[in-house]
Amino acid sequence: MSRTVLVTGATAGFGEAIAYKFAKDQNKIIITGRRQDRLNKVEEEIKNLGGEALSLCFDVRKQNEVIGAVKSIPEEFKSIDILVNNAGLASGLDPIQDGSTEDWDRMIDTNVKGLLYVSNEVIPLLEDGTGHIINIGSTAGKEVYPKGNVYCASKHAVDAISKGMRLDLLPRRIKVTQISPGAANTEFSTVRFHGDREKADSLYTDYEPLLAEDIAELTYYAANLPVHVCINDLVVTSLAQGNSYVFNKKK
Numbered sequence: 680m681s682r683t684v685l686v687t688g689a690t691a692g693f694g695e696a697i698a699y700k701f702a703k704d705q706n707k708i709i710i711t712g713r714r715q716d717r718l719n720k721v722e723e724e725i726k727n728l729g730g731e732a733l734s735l736c737f738d739v740r741k742q743n744e745v746i747g748a749v750k751s752i753p754e755e756f757k758s759i760d761i762l763v764n765n766a767g768l769a770s771g772l773d774p775i776q777d778g779s780t781e782d783w784d785r786m787i788d789t790n791v792k793g794l795l796y797v798s799n800e801v802i803p804l805l806e807d808g809t810g811h812i813i814n815i816g817s818t819a820g821k822e823v824y825p826k827g828n829v830y831c832a833s834k835h836a837v838d839a840i841s842k843g844m845r846l847d848l849l850p851r852r853i854k855v856t857q858i859s860p861g862a863a864n865t866e867f868s869t870v871r872f873h874g875d876r877e878k879a880d881s882l883y884t885d886y887e888p889l890l891a892e893d894i895a896e897l898t899y900y901a902a903n904l905p906v907h908v909c910i911n912d913l914v915v916t917s918l919a920q921g922n923s924y925v926f927n928k929k930k
Contacts, residue, residue: 683759684902685709687739687797688766690717692865693815696895697763701902702730707756711735711748711766711797739766739793740785749800759804761902764794765815767837769830769871783829790833794840807851809906813898814841816859817923818914824924831923834859838912845911854909856901861916861923863889885928886919 684701688694690712698708702725710725710732712718718734725732733756737744767790771782794814805812819827820834841857848855868879893915901910919927 681706682761683707683709683756684761684763685711685759685801686763686765687711687793689721690714692867692891693860693863693894693898694763694765695721696891697765697898698725699728700892700895700899701761702728702732705729705731707731707733709733709735709752709756709759711737711739713738739797740788742792742796745793745796745800749797749804752804757804758806759801760806760809761811761813762798762801762805763813763815763898764797766793766797767815767817767833769867770873772826772871774826775828778829786830786833790830791836791840794837798844802848802853805851805853807853810848810851810853811856811902812844812848812853813856813858813901814844815894815898816841816857818859818861818916818920819923820859821914822923827923841912856910857912858894858897858901859912859914860889860894861914861920862926863891863894865891886926887917888919889915889917 684706686694686698689698689710698710698721702708708725708730710718710721715736718736722732722734735748737748739745770785771779814837816837817834819831820838823831841855845855864883868882869876872878897915
C-alpha cells in the first residue's frame with residue numbers, strides 16, 4: 680500500500696537516504712530543504728526508484744515559510760502518513776565560555792523550533808490510527824559531551840518533545856518514534872566546522888562510523904511494524920562507539 684512520507688532536511692545525509700529507502704516501495708515522498716538544486720537531484724532519483732516526489736524549498740527556522748510550504752501541498756499529497764523530522768545540525772564545537780551566540784541560535788532555531796514549526800503544521804494532516812512521527816535525535820540528547828553544550832541541549836529538547844508528543848497524541852493513536860544515532864559520516868561535521876572538510880573527516884578516522892543508509896534502514900523498519908507496535912526510542916551507534924563521546928579507535 681502506497682503511503683505519503685514527508686522528510687525534512689532531505690537534501691543530504693540521513694534525510695536523503697531515508698527518502699530513497701521509502702521511494703523503493705513506490706510511496707509518495709515529500710522532500711524539504713533549503714537547496715533547490717539538491718532537491719531537484721533527490722526528486723529525480725526518487726522517481727527513478729519508482730516513487731512519486733514533491734519538493735518543497737524552505738527553511739524550517741522560518742515559521743512563515745513552513746506554513747506557506749505545507750499549505751501549498753497539492754491534494755494528492757496532503758494525506759500524510761509519516762512525518763520524518765530529520766532537519767537538524769550542529770554549529771561549532773567550543774567550550775561554553777567561548778561559544779558563538781550565532782551558532783547557538785542556529786542550532787536552537789533548527790533543531791528545536793524548526794521541528795516544532797513543521798510538526799505543528801503537519802500533525803493535523805496525519806490520519807488517526809495510522810499516522811507516524813519519526814524524530815531524528817542523537818546520542819547527544821542522552822548525555823552531554825565536552826564542548827557539546829548547546830547542541831546537546833537542543834537534542835535533549837528533541838528527546839523531551841518526542842516523549843511529550845507520544846503522550847499528547849496517544850488518544851489519536853499516532854505513533855511517535857525517536858531514533859538517536861551516534862557518530863555518522865555525513866555532512867554533519869562539515870556543517871559543524873563551517874565547511875572545513877578536512878577537520879570534519881578527521882573525526883571519522885581509525886574506526887567505522889555509521890552511514891546515512893544505516894539510519895534509513897532503521898527508520899524504514901520502525902515505520903513498517905504492525906499497527907499495534909511502536910518503537911518509542913531507539914539509540915544506535917557503530918560498534919566502535921560506547922556512548923556519545925567514548926570510542927574504541929584503532930591505533
